[in-house]
Amino acid sequence: MYIIAGLGNPTREYDKTRHNVGFEAIDVLADKLGIPMTEKKHKAIYGMGMAGYQKVILSKPQTYMNLSGESIRSMADFYKVEPEHVIVICDDINLVEGQLRIRLKGSAGGHNGLKNIIQHLGTQEFPRIRVGVGEKPKEMDLADYVLGRFPKELESVMADAYVAAAEAAIMMVEDGAEKAMNYFNRKK
Template identity: 60%
Template sequence: MYLIAGLGNPSRTYEGTRHNIGFTMIDAIGNKFGIDVTTKKHKALVGRGMIDGMRVILAKPQTYMNLSGESIREITDFYKIEPENIIIIYDDISLDVGQLRIRKKGSAGGHNGVKNIIAHLGTQEFPRIKVGIGNKPEGWDLADYVLSKYTKAEQEALEEASEGVIGAVKLMLMDDIEAAMNKYNAKKRDAR
């Protein structure tokens, strides 16, 4: 059993905002594989189903971003899911909109939702998919930026990104995270 959780904030206020990219990606995965993510359980909206023969739980924690670990811990305890079988999808301001960065493990990198998950699980050893939301423009407050909506051009980049996330998840479920990283990780820019 795998847990694929996207991070975001509940309520209509935050729908479609940059910070909720994790929820957006879980919806895309659910739509692709016919998994309804509407059951309220474990402080989350969850859905159970199959992706390429693997049993999965899709989850959108409803605890607000900074307390995401409460929900993730409840789900993993209930279903006895090991950290290496958890995939967390969340926003990253250091990547351009729609760029992906897949990691096997690592620190929170300043992301409070991930920091809370690490605190609740007691480990950093879980895979994650970071989805770029772009860096905040000059003069913007970070909180205002991450809670802002996308431009039309950015929405197109996100549609492409959702295909990448789906492809990466399929590879990760086949225990081929290296292939997922090689295929989908954002290439570093030429520093010239």
């Protein structure tokens, strides 16, 4: 069984912001796999279904970004899912808009959501799909940037990125993370 958690902030106020790319990718993934996102437990909105022959839980933690680990740990403990089967989809300001980067493990890289997940899981060894949201302008505050929305001209680029992130997650579950890394990390 896999948990695929897309990071973001709940409430309409944060819809379509850079920080919510994980939520957007989970919505695409749920649609692709025909999984209704109707369950509300473990401080998350989630749904269960299949990706190929693998059981998957798609999750959108509702704890706000900086406390994402609380929800993911609760779900991983309840369903007895090891960290290497917890795939996290999140934003990355170090990648150009729409670029994906898949990693099997690593530091938080300054991302507070990842930092909290590492703290709660007690390991950096869980796969993640980082979705590029572009570099923050020097004169802008980081929080203002990641809580801002994409300009109109990047909306289609990001829509394609959500589809790619969903496809990457499916490939990671069905064919292994190495294959997904080889395929998606070379693009762009």
